[in-house]
Amino acid sequence: MIRIAAILCCIPVLSGCAAFPFPGAAPAASGAPSVRENRESRESRQVIELIAYTQRVATLQAEEQQRELNASTQMLSKDRGAYARVRLALLLALPGTAFNDDPRAAGLLESVVGAAVSESLPGPMQQFAGLLHAQIGERLREQRRTAQLKEQLEALKAVERNIIEREQARPR
Secondary structure, rough: HHHHHHHHHHHHHHHHOOOOOOOOOOOOOOOOOOOOHHHHHHHHHHHHHHHHHHHHHHOHHHHHHHHHHHHHHHHHHHOOOOOHHHHHHHHOOOOOOOOHHHHHHHHHHHHHHHHHHHOOOOHHHHHHHHHHHHHHHHHHHHHHHHHHHHHHHHHHHHHHHHHHHHHHHOOO
């Protein structure tokens, strides 16, 4: 939930950036929005829509969440675009769900983030995907570190048991 709140806090920043002219960008013709401005406006609305959707799904019962996951999976099979990828990745990254799959979510976002890197001025959807990818990546690193620490703790417990057994077996 904290990650979702952090993402929500970043949305106004990301969508607010669309209002500023970028260096080297040609000024728009008298009052007519440019193609780039239209794209950014559409993507900003889509990002806000995705966040609201994810919040709604987070409050659903498990079987309803599963239906939403199935619908998002079908959407991705029909349309491999950024919107469908980010939508499914958001669902897969939802903590506390039966279908949480951070590695798969990160994999879905890699192509969107890769496209953002190749563009000189990535749009709001690519920026959001980059933010989400970074957070999921950090969560995966934390999970790996936790697993390592658990293994080390188990190894130390085994050493401790071994020492205790040796002391008990030693003649007095």
